Structures are given as structure tokens and as C-alpha cells.
Amino acid sequence: MRILQSHADFIEFEPTEKEITSAEQAEKKKYRYENIVVLFVSVEDGDNEDLAKKAIDDVKGFLDKVKGKRIVIYPFAHLSRNLAKPNAALGIIKEMEAHAKKLKIETYRAPFGWTKALHIKIKGHPLAETAKIYTAEDSKTEVKPVLRKTKLPKVKEETLSENDHRIIGKQLDLYSFHEVGPGMVFWHNKGMTIRNALIDLWRKEQQRRDYQEINTPIVLDKTLWEISGHWDHFRENMFFTHLEDRDFALKPMNCPGAILVFKNTSRSYKDLPLRLAELGTVNRNELSGVLSGLFRLRTFTQDDAHIFVTQDQLIDEIDNVVDLIDYFYRTFGFEYHVELSTRPEKAMGSEEVWRDAESALKKALEKKKLKFKVNPGDGAFYGPKIDFHIKDSLGRTWQCATVQVDFMMPERFDLNYVGEDGKDHRPIIIHRVIYGSIERFIGILVEHYQGKFPVWLAPVQVGVLSISEDNVRYAKSVEKKLAENGIRVVADYESRTIQYKIRNSQLQKIPFAIVIGKKEEQNKTIAVRTNDGKVKYGVKLETFVKDVKKEIENLK
């Protein structure tokens, strides 16, 4: 419902002819009211009685404020293109009239469905004219058909490898995709557990290497992206939004945020290398045809870091980063290959600056004696990069870690640090990610381990299974003890056969199944079945807890 509310010295109107066949009965004479609040009302599709009352309640408030006493409700179709059917509209208008009378407002009404001659003089005070829009909260949208659009996209299992992360993710309840979020993931608790384990490791290793962690906004003013060059070079991949006459963009990269943090204080050469890490969620408008499970998303999280270094520190720091990446990939047992990507056509900056950056990366790689392939023209628009590629289960390779050298952004953002000589110097930025995107990395991990995660990553580490109802009490005490020791445990005390429970535990790829039956209860021990089907009877709970904790500690 739309209302144009006018506080008038007087209004005069005269119905001239019927506009629609269902128009109300009315006399073709002149009506005149003085000192009155006129409500020009367009009733829209979906409006209801509650809205009618709400609108009148608001008018009552206005009347009290301006010490008005009378209103005229004037049906006025020209405020909306989404008009209600005449019958419904008239009903709502009458409802408004009735409600106003109930509130003891002196109420008049112009006839519905007539063309009217109109003469009005509106008062000059600031509140004399206001426009209002009311919409029903539970509109008459048919919910059911729309509901079907939140369905999970169908994934034909026969067309995918059984080892595909999209299938395993569903079987293990790690994450899901919905039609309403193309190219976006819904993380379930179990997937989130893996994600958090990865992040914990990431934090730990970076803390050890003198990184600081920051977090910067997801939506930032367009101006920032003009400075960074994204507006010129990355625009077609960005999402924009408009608020209060300003243009904003969802960040497609984290660098400008980190740069603003750097710029926030004056920096000395003593502060460098300054390593600012950020788990940054970025949004990129990828072409719909390239989206693919966790491997290619529109919203994903980069385990980013921007390292601000001096010219002299550049090669050593690249070296540090390459070591760090290698440490991570060895932890997971990944084989990777390295590519060096050079100046693309759509690049910022002079060829000379690019040559310097490319040679810095090359030198670092040669120093490490790492073999690499050169991809001419594949660099980011602001600098060349080293990419680390991992294979998925279908043999396709995916870029995960990258190290990029950037002389450009420091220039554009006019970044400085004060050198030993007391003068300003330009730092160089190293952009780097280790996992690349947490999402893609988990996708690759799922396939790499075929869902059988090492204990430290496994969403559920231990399952406690009771054989009969008699054992539940003891089983619960075991469960509690495990949980107290920080072990991720689930229990199955249903009245099902032990075979059934074992099978479930196996299908969920839980590393350890603890079976509690009469024997265990009597001897105060547990029976431990590992994922490979081997069973050890008569194990002491304390020993088991110790062993599991050790495995977790060693990232196994």
C-alpha cells in the first residue's frame, strides 16, 4: 500500500465519470473539506487488513502531532504499478475508513472508481507532505513452489567418481550446496570441524613465524578498488552494491584491507618484514559454467597474508614463504608442482618493474633448487606469482598456494616506511596463501584421503557403541572420559545390532570404534576397532586416550 499524505487548507473534488464498471455509487457534485489531512491511497496486490489498520494508526499519530481532526481517504491509483484488484482495494479502503472512525477520527471518503476533478491547497509546513509505503510481511507469495528452489542440486552419482568430494561430503555430512546459493557452500558441523582444525594449524604455524593476524571488512567503497586497480582490471568479476548514494563492492581480494592496516601508522624499517595474515572471505563473480563443488566457488575464504618487506629482504622472505608452504604440503603428503606466472596483457605498471619482480621470484626458486614451469602471461594484474598445484582424484590439477610479488600496490597506495637514513622508502608486498582457498583445499583433502581423515582432522575421532542396553551406563562413562580429554566422540546406544553400528561407524569413516559389551564392562576395559577392521580387546581406556592424543599431536 502506498499513501501520499497531505495536510491541506482545503480540498475540493467532484466525481465526473465512472472509471471502472465496479465503481461505487456516488453523486456528481462538488465536495469540499477544510483543514484536513488528505490520504491519497493506492492499494497494492497482497495488502491486507492489518496493513490498513497500521496505516491508519500512523495517521492518528500524525494528527495528534499537527492537531488535526479530520481526514479524507482518497483512492488514488497512480502511486503504484502493482495495484490490487478493484474489489480487494475497495475492501481495504473501507477497512481503513472503519478503523479511522473507530479511533474517533472525523473521516470522509472520495468515491472509489471515479475520475474526479481535484483542487487542493497544501499547507506550507515541513510535515505537510509525506509518502509512505506499507508492505505485508507475510505477503501472498506462494511459498511452496519457491521452497522447491532451496532443494539440493541433484548430483548424479553415476556421472561422478565415487571418490569425488561432492559425494563424500554428502555421505559424511560435511557440507551442502543449495540452488539458492550458486557457487556457495553451506558448512555443516562436521565440515566445519575439519575447517577449524586446518585453521588452528595455520594459526599455530604462523604465530611461530612472527605473523600478526588481522581482519578487514567484506564490503568497501568503490574508491578503494579504483586505487587498487581492481576497478580497471577485475571489475567484471566483482559484486557491487549501492547504499546511501555510494557505490560499494564486495571484496574479491584482501590486499587493500591489509594495506590500509599497514598505512594506519608510520612504519619503520625495524618493523619489516611486517607479516599481516588474514582469513579473508572473498566474493568473485565467476562465470556460472566454471563453478564446480568446492573447487570453484563464488564465495570462498583465503588464508591470506601480506608481507611488507624491504628490497633487501625480498628474496629471503620469499624463501621463508616457500618453506612454509612446503611444510604444510608435506604434512598432508601432497605432491605438488610449481609454476611461475609472468606479466599478463592486462597488467598494471611498467615492464621494467615486472622484470624485477619476476627475477626475484625466479632467484628464490633457483636458490631452493625447485623445478618450475613458466607460464607466460598468467600473472595477477599487479604482479608475477609462483603457484603451487595439487592434483585432484581425476588427475586435474588445481592451483592452491601462491606467492606473488607486488611493486604496484605500494606505489598506488603511496606506502612508506622510514629507513635507517631517516628518509621514506617504498616497501614491497608479498601476497601469499598456503591453502589457497580453504574450501578448495578441503575439497582436495577429502579426495586425497578418500574421506578417511587422519585422526587430527577427522570430524569424529571415536565412536562409542554399546552392544546391549545393559552396557549403556558404562559406555556413557567411557564417552564422557573421551570428551573430557578433548577427543571428538559420538555415541550410538540405539537398540540395534552391533553389526549395524559397526557398519555405520565404518561408513562414516570414523578412525576408531569402541565397542562396549558385557566383557568390557566386567573388566573395565574397552574393545577398539580401527578403521581397517582390526580389533583389539581388553584395552585400557587411559592407554587409548594417551595414544589418540599423541596421534593428534603428531598430526596423524
Add this chain to the structure above:
RNA sequence: GCCUCAGUAGCUCAGUCGGUAAGUCUCGAUAAAGAGCACUUCACUCGUAAUGAAGGGGUCGCGAGUUCGAUCCUCGCCUGAGGCUCCA
């Protein structure tokens, strides 16, 4: 975004050459809204990969068209898969 293919229950799938409300008769036997898993209830209390029974659950992706009638045919859209192109 482009090309090809797909979408039936929470999941994995079968099925329909377009057919519906009730009654009677004849003929024939799995059915044409179905199965398995999951879920709920009941029985069972089990020793290392599936105990049994009953029940609930569907506008056959969304919208339009053709038709007396559409889950099925046609068109458009959405989402997904494979590829192209691009990226972490």
C-alpha cells in the same frame, strides 16, 4: 558466459509411447506415484560391515504453451554434471 546432457520422497534410483472420480461384470496377475536407504513407532538386547514389522513422507526443478486432460510433448528460466574459456 558458450556447447552437450541431466533434474521423480531427506538421499540413491526405477517408471510413464499424455488419461481421470465412483460403481458393476469379465479377463489377467508385481506396479504406473514406486523401491531401497534414512526417519517415527513397536517387537528384539544382539560380540565387530545391514534383525523384523508397521507408519509418515511427493503439486515428478520453476513458469508458460499445446491439449478435453501434462510428471511425460513444446518453449523459456533456475540449478547441477562434462567440456571450452577463466581463476584460489
